Amino acid sequence: MSVDLLLDLQVEVRRLFIAGSSLAEGDIRLSKLLPSLQKAGEAAPVFKRLADTTEGLIQAPRAESALKLLELATLLSAVMHTQGKTDVAGETQPVSSAGLSLPTEVTFRRLHPLLEALTTKGSGRLEQIRQAYEDRSFLDLRALPALCSALDDVYSEIPEFIQLKILPEFGQAAVPLLQSQLNLQGGKGDARRLQLLHLLQGESALELVQEAGASGAPELKIAAIELLSGYEGQEGFLLEQSREKRKEVREAAYYALARLASIPCQDRLFEAVASKDAELVIYPIRKCSALTLHKRIIAHAEEQLDRYSASEGKAREAALQQLHTNLRCLNSHAHELAEIAFPMLGRLMATDEFMTADAGVVQDTAAELLLALESEPSDRFAIGLHSAYKGKFIGYSFRAAFRQLSPAELFDRYADAIKGRSASAKLLQQAIQQIVHEQLAGSDERAEAVPEEAWDRRWVKALAGQDLTDLVCAFAHQNDRDVTSYLVSKLKDGSRVNDYRTQNVLLTLFRVGFKEAPELFMGLLENKTSRSFYYIDWRMKQLFASMPKAYAPRLRAFAEALAYESVKNELLEIVEALEAMPDDQAGESGKGVWQWIKNKMY
Incomplete structure (x- = not known):
């Protein structure tokens, strides 16, 4: 009162x-x-x-x-001031010291953006969390509770980043909070907490993982199954889970069984190949290192081929579907199984009854597997499919021949088949494009042309004859009159300089040393229909850098007239580097000048 x-x-x-x-x-x-x-x-x-x-x-x-x-x-x-109370009603309880060994040296002004990103919704939060990770400001006692809670964030990339990158760095300090937040009947966030607890505690968390596997919600059960596959004595539990009613749990169990790869595990995986779970078990089997399982599947594929040839109707269709499943299981270990798999595949590809329209997808799978064997006998067999079945497998044949034949032999055997618009010609063109893509993508630097020693020089004119411009650009290495005339013909009056194909042709002309390339490029730049630049990619930058120094004033005039400031500044930077180029390099063009300008700019 x-x-x-x-x-x-x-x-x-x-x-x-x-x-x-x-x-x-x-x-x-x-x-x-x-x-x-x-x-x-x-x-x-x-x-x-x-x-x-x-x-x-x-x-x-x-x-x-x-x-x-x-x-x-x-x-x-x-x-x-004399009327306040300092005591609290009730019995005293011990205070949890979770994480109290962590520092709190980061200023709140610096920590606040991270806390806000962890506790709010909206865009840009992942970038803020990554920034905190890079500058190490996340290692603070005040951030730990929010980081653990953010494992439930609906934007999957955030909890994934926190789980993989951030929380492991807290070590044991994160364990009490993770344990207090863990709900075995929860969802994805709790599955992440279980995985983190196992990561941080190791075998000490085994009892908790077993409990989650036995009675947890589906998400936690799946996480537990994955973790238990690394321990001995869990085979019985995992075999039991492979028969669970939930599809996603069975799939997780199959992966775990593939990792254990014991005889009972192999038996269960082989059983699943011919069951309703065939699609679920294909990728786990691919990951299984036990070649004995794959050999059993090869034998089973032989049986299905016999069954396919001897049956009709639904039985024939079922055999074909099972054969397709078997073949898909063998992809990851094809090279190791080459000696055993090749006779089966050779027989399959030589069986006329198998070359029907309804078996088209299975035929392609078998042909891909034949190439994946990477053995000389299988490649020679694939080469022999060059003209078989109206050229249906000519693409696979060409890819095998590329590995086994010399460049001249390859050209002599396949050059005529590329002509025309037949289905086999298109398949051959696609095969060449696939190899070219692999060669260009596999280069340490951004490659502009295929390795000259890997292909016969005659290919470039053969490709030009079929109007395959992109391939001509990739195969051109010399300033050949016929080739450059073909490429120049592609630069029509309506060509836009910011079009990919136009840039590709121009870069090729510069690369082979075509003297008119600078004027062709400059003419397209100064064309009023080609002055809308919203952005520039590496091709346009390299084209600018490939120009002789004498064109610097015209290039500057073009750049300064552009509407977009960012594009203008990027191009002017290259022009300035071009103007500063030494006179002894001023008459050059191509990679050397581009490399010099890149060094000057960066």
Whole structure:
């Protein structure tokens, strides 16, 4: 009751400080509180003094009211500070010291963006979290709870990054919080917590993982199955889970069985190949290192081929589908199984009954597997499919021949087949494009042409004859009149300089040393229909850098007329580097100059 009275008096004192002490004389509100203060003063001297001071303020003339108000406020403040309580009701409990060994040296201003990214929604949060990871500001006690909670974030990339990169660096300090937040009946976030606890605690967390595998929600059961595959004595549990009613749990169990690869595990995987779970088990079998399992599947494929040839209707269709499943299982270990798999594949590809329209997908799978064997006998067999079945397998034949034949032999055997618009010609063109793509993508630097020694020089004219411009660009190595004439013909009046094909042709002309290439490029740049640049890629930059120094004024004039400031600045930077190029290199073009300019710019 006394505290309430003091609070009421404090409210009135604050009111008079705001309104002005001159209004205190005869104040009605203070007058109403005075009797209660006087009554409380009968029991406590301090309240009697408050009552007297309050009465003195009420009766004080205006000239003295300010001093009396200040005196009352000071006394009231002193009394109020004696009325607080520092004890807490109830029994004392130990305080968890989770993470208290972590530092808190990062300023809150620096930590705040990370905390905000972890506790709010919206775009740009992952970038903020990555920034905190890079500058190491995340290693702070205040960030740990938010990081553990963010494992439930709906934007999957955030919890994935936190799980893989951030929380492991906290070590054991993160364990108590992860344990307190873990819900075995939860979802993906709790599965991540279980995986982190196992990562941080190792075998000490095995009992928890077993509990999650036995009675956890599907997400935790899947995570537990994956973790338990690394321990001995879990085979029985994993075999049991491979028959669980949930599809995703069975799939996780198959991966775990493939990792264990014991005889019972292989038996279960082989059983699943011919069951309703055939699609689920293909990729786990590919990961299984036990070649005995793959050999059984090869034998099973032989049986299905016999069954396919001897049956009709639905039985024939079922055999074909099973054969397809078997072949798909063998992809990852094809080279190791070459000696055993080749006779089966050779027989399959030589079986006329198998070359039907309904078996088209299976035929392609078998041909791909034949190439994946990477053995000379299988390649020679594939080469022999060159003209078989109306050229249906000519693409596979060409890819095998590329590995086994010399460049001249390859050209002599396949050059005529590329002509025309037949289905086999298109398949051959696609095979060449695939090899070229692999060669260009596999280069340490951004390659512009295929290795000259890998192909016969005659290919470039043969490809030009079929109007395969991109391939001509990839095969051109010399300033051949016929080839350059073909490429120049592709630069028509309506060509746009920011078009990929146009740039590819120009880069090729520069690379082979075609003298008119700079003027052709400059003419396209100065064409009014080619002045809209929203961005520039590496091709345009290299074209600018390939120009002789004498073109620098015209290039500058073009760049300065561009509307987009960012594009203009990028091109002007190259022009400035070109202007600074030494005179002894000024007449050159191509890679040498491009490399010099890149070094100058960066």
